[in-house]
Amino acid sequence: MRVDVVLGLQWGDEGKGKIVDALAERYEVVARFQGGPNAGHTLYHHGQKVVLHQVPAGIFHEGVRCLIGDGVVIDPEILVQEVEGLSRMGVGVEERLYLGRGVHLILPVHRWLEAVSQEADKIGTTRRGIGPAYADRYARRGIAVADLEKPDYRQRILDLTAYHQKQFPGAPPVELSDRFWEALENLRRLRWVSTYEWLRQHRRILAEGSQGTLLDVFAGSYPYVTSSHTTVAGVCAGLLVAPQEIGQVWGVVKAYATRVGAGPFPTEIAGELAIWLQERGNERGSTTGRLRRCGWLDLPLLKYAITINGVTALIITKGDILAGLPSVKVRIGGSDDAPLYEELPGWKSTSDPNYEAFLRWIEAQIGVPVWAISTGPHRQDWQIRRKDLLVEKT
Ligand code: GDP
Numbered sequence: 001m002r003v004d005v006v007l008g009l010q011w012g013d014e015g016k017g018k019i020v021d022a023l024a025e026r027y028e029v030v031a032r033f034q035g036g037p038n039a040g041h042t043l044y045h046h047g048q049k050v051v052l053h054q055v056p057a058g059i060f061h062e063g064v065r066c067l068i069g070d071g072v073v074i075d076p077e078i079l080v081q082e083v084e085g086l087s088r089m090g091v092g093v094e095e096r097l098y099l100g101r102g103v104h105l106i107l108p109v110h111r112w113l114e115a116v117s118q119e120a121d122k123i124g125t126t127r128r129g130i131g132p133a134y135a136d137r138y139a140r141r142g143i144a145v146a147d148l149e150k151p152d153y154r155q156r157i158l159d160l161t162a163y164h165q166k167q168f169p170g171a172p173p174v175e176l177s178d179r180f181w182e183a184l185e186n187l188r189r190l191r192w193v194s195t196y197e198w199l200r201q202h203r204r205i206l207a208e209g210s211q212g213t214l215l216d217v218f219a220g221s222y223p224y225v226t227s228s229h230t231t232v233a234g235v236c237a238g239l240l241v242a243p244q245e246i247g248q249v250w251g252v253v254k255a256y257a258t259r260v261g262a263g264p265f266p267t268e269i270a271g272e273l274a275i276w277l278q279e280r281g282n283e284r285g286s287t288t289g290r291l292r293r294c295g296w297l298d299l300p301l302l303k304y305a306i307t308i309n310g311v312t313a314l315i316i317t318k319g320d321i322l323a324g325l326p327s328v329k330v331r332i333g334g335s336d337d338a339p340l341y342e343e344l345p346g347w348k349s350t351s352d353p354n355y356e357a358f359l360r361w362i363e364a365q366i367g368v369p370v371w372a373i374s375t376g377p378h379r380q381d382w383q384i385r386r387k388d389l390l391v392e393k394t
Contacts, residue, residue, distance in 0.1 A: 017041020071238020
């Protein structure tokens with residue numbers, strides 16, 4: 001068994017979903033290992049835009065099975081909706097999607113906690129209850145998919161709801177709607193598996209990251225982080241695999257940088273250029289619709305992300321968005337308050353020699369090859385740039 005990994009090296013939204021979709025046909029399984037429906041992987045299927053929140057981005061390939069691995073937390077209502085939406089599109093999701101028995105549930109009370117506690121506002125979370133669901137998981141009172149087989153699961157959900165409600169006596173009560181209970185029942189239509197045993201029946205697995213390294217709960221700019229491990233360590237923990245079973249680690253990087261929500265962003269751009277990038281790059285959160293803060297590529301942070309993930313090759317996305325600028329900046333050092341930049345010549349398109357020069361310059365700076373580039377939002381808009389690199393280990 002070998003597990004290759006696609007993960008983001010910035011603050012998420014690097015274009016991982018599209019890359020996973022492009023790479024998926026080389027694999028038997030595509031597996032999500034962390035996060036919840038805060039992910040919003042945008043891709044195009046037969047020209048139709050699809051945003052996947054919980055279903056892995058390999059789902060559009062008939063020969064590929066998809067796993068929601070144990071490290072993930074799911075919102076049953078959102079998952080059931082997503083499965084129904086994909087089925088309506090003719091995607092054979094019920095035959096191809098597998099759910100780890102150790103996956104934990106986001107309950108209505110978790111969303112409610114984000115609404116009443118105002119913590120979400122400070123951090124700028126997606127308010128989907130993901131943080132509280134992970135908090136309950138770590139506090140050992142969370143509810144896993146496998147618990148739904150036990151006779152007392154309804155009572156446990158009611159007890160957990162009451163437990164949290166007690167902390168906010170004046171707040172409106174949590175609504176446990178029929179739709180929620182139905183969604184729990186509908187989860188039974190999916191195939192529940194032991195993540196450990198099921199993965200071991202397959203040889204070639206692609207682990208799909210969500211968010212980005214700089215949002216990792218340990219490695220990121222705490223407390224402005226997500227609630228899970230977005231790094232390669234999260235693959236081991238969330239899919240129950242050993243470090244030596246990890247093969248390629250593809251680091252996906254945008255040719256510039258974006259960040260949604262609060263937290264430090266040393267290379268942030270203000271003013272007209274930021275608005276231009278937001279519009280041209282469609283830098284609006286796929287889950288929340290919020291505008292993303294935009295900035296220049298930050299090499300010191302990129303080196304950090306490459307190191308802690310053991311990245312073997314980079315995939316650079318969205319260079320096409322910067323096309324037309326007379327020059328682009330990249331942070332090479334300085335401090336977070338006074339970053340030091342290198343200014344490089346701009347490019348007219350991603351086939352312009354100046355873009356190739358930019359990619360070579362990055363390779364020289366960080367010592368990791370840029371294996372491929374993505375040049376647009378569609379599956380076919382990408383090129384393997386370093387065919388000389390053997391990336392298929394057997
Ligand atoms: P993810 O969460 O990392 O998958 O990223 P998102 O889906 O949130 O954001 C990436 C956005 O950029 C999506 O709308 C993609 O369709 C789009 N995209 C991905 N790669 C490229 C690219 O190379 N060029 C352009 N123009 N758009 C891209």
